Amino acid sequence: MGAAARPDAGRAPMTPQTRPSAVALEALLWPATARPHLDGDISIGRIKLTPLTERFGTPLLVVDEQDVRERCRAFRRAFxxxxxxxxxxxxxxxxxxxxxxxxxxxxxxxxxxxxxxxxxxxxxxxxxxxxxxxxxxxxxxxxxxxxxxxxxxxxxxxxxxxxxxxxxxxxxxxxxxxxxxxxxxxxxxxxxxxxxxxxxxxxxxxxxxxxxxxxxxxxxxxxxxxxxxxxxxxxxxxxxxxxxxxxxxxxxxxxxxxxxxxxxxxxxxxxxxxxxxxxxxxxxxxxxxxxxxxxxxxxxxxxxxxxxxxxxxxxxxVAHAGVTVYRVVSVKHGPAGGLLVAVNGGMSDNPRPSLYGARYTARLIGRRGAGGERSATVVGRHCEAGDVIAAGVRLPADVRPGDLLAVPCTGAYHHSMASNYNMVRRPPVVAVRDGRARLIIRRETIDDLMARDLG
Ligand SMILES: Cc1ncc(COP(=O)(O)O)c(C=O)c1O
CATH class of the missing domain: 3.20.20.10 (Alanine racemase)
Incomplete structure (x- = not known):
């Protein structure tokens, strides 16, 4: 884990039994340089996602340049x-x-x-x-x-x-x-x-x-x-x-x-x-x-x-190199105690669930949840009931508007298949590497959307 992953530096030493640990990332899904942190955040390319969203807004597609390069090398070596x-x-x-x-x-x-x-x-x-x-x-x-x-x-x-x-x-x-x-x-x-x-x-x-x-x-x-x-x-x-x-x-x-x-x-x-x-x-x-x-x-x-x-x-x-970060807009209580967590993106930045029934996982970032976990369905903001990003995922029971959710494995066929359905602007893409973030595709503006409408 990199230096940024040690927010407990300077405090009294803890025994192995009492030392808190970051919640591990699921194997395979996340980019090569993704690391979980004690405060619930994730860093990629040595940059934490929460401050990145403060700088570039949400939804945000973060691409790990090192992950892309490593996979290119792995394919070349293999073939x-x-x-x-x-x-x-x-x-x-x-x-x-x-x-x-x-x-x-x-x-x-x-x-x-x-x-x-x-x-x-x-x-x-x-x-x-x-x-x-x-x-x-x-x-x-x-x-x-x-x-x-x-x-x-x-x-x-x-x-x-x-x-x-x-x-x-x-x-x-x-x-x-x-x-x-x-x-x-x-x-x-x-x-x-x-x-x-x-x-x-x-x-x-x-x-x-x-x-x-x-x-x-x-x-x-x-x-x-x-x-x-x-x-x-x-x-x-x-x-x-x-x-x-x-x-x-x-x-x-x-x-x-x-x-x-x-x-x-x-x-x-x-x-x-x-x-x-x-x-x-x-x-x-x-x-x-x-x-x-x-x-x-x-x-x-x-x-x-x-x-x-x-x-x-x-x-x-490129699939694993990409992580999309959304902001939670509303939370409803669905049948059987499940949560319906609506975020500020959806099928306009990820059409794969509605096209192929693809399913993703999602994770709260930026804070640690309290009060256990609940089953949740993460849904998008678009005018279709099929606008579902992740079904049957476990999220903290206290997930609420304003929270950030990170969805891994969103590098392939997301930005390239994105649309302006509901006149929603397409998200930016930020490349991260070695502690540096670079905006490689800017967020679409309302002016971009209106520019082709000639009245
Ligand atoms: C001709 C051709 N080659 C390669 C690909 C890449 O497929 P994948 O991204 O699943 O590796 C496609 C995808 O549609 C394709 O049509």
Missing amino acids: GDAEVAYAGKAFLCRAMATWIGQEGLSLDVCSAGELAVARAAGFPAERILMHGNAKTPEDLRAALGYGVGTIVVDSFHEISRLAALAAQGARPRLLIRVTPGVDGHTHAAVTTGTDGQKFGFSLASGAAAEAVRRVLAQRHLELAGLHCHIGSQITDPGAFDLAAARMVEFLAELRAAHGTPPRRLDLGGGFGVAYRAGDPELAPGPVAGRLRRTVQDACAAHRLPVPRLTVEPGRAI
């Missing part, structure tokens, strides 16, 4: 010479793109807007992949204009569009997005490896083989490899193995049909993380070991050269 491309859709701003770039990762973007952020951060074009099931001509022109290294093709129309654009000069390297027919057993809204959903070319129907033929037929296009992404928040490593094995089998079919097989194999992201105590989580080390072995074994069985692998973690890089 060795494979390319690790951070999926920018999880959370992207100039600071994040800079950290990712400095840690040697590539970056996956899926719109001209995300690409503009990468450009503004000076992210090397060669290390950018562009995704999207419906890239617009504007997206494609932006990608080719910046010299984006790789475009992941997702439809026959896109192949024609790219061929026409490439004939005017650029020669993009392409990956074909394949739907391998693998169910990652995750929420339907983020299941993308099975037939019948909107992403990719189906392997089973022959569409993927046809996409390869069409790209090869275009002399201005270069087929660099194959891509698949079976979904998000996947906690069964076997699903990744199955997808990898099917993709290698397809590479072998392509060699039989066309001679040399493509050199690159991108297996996407989707590595699941724990949102609440006890949730399963895929650690990069074991998952990388399995995946690399699966690919090597499948290649050996087909006598194929091992392709260069790419993986695209998003959530696994």
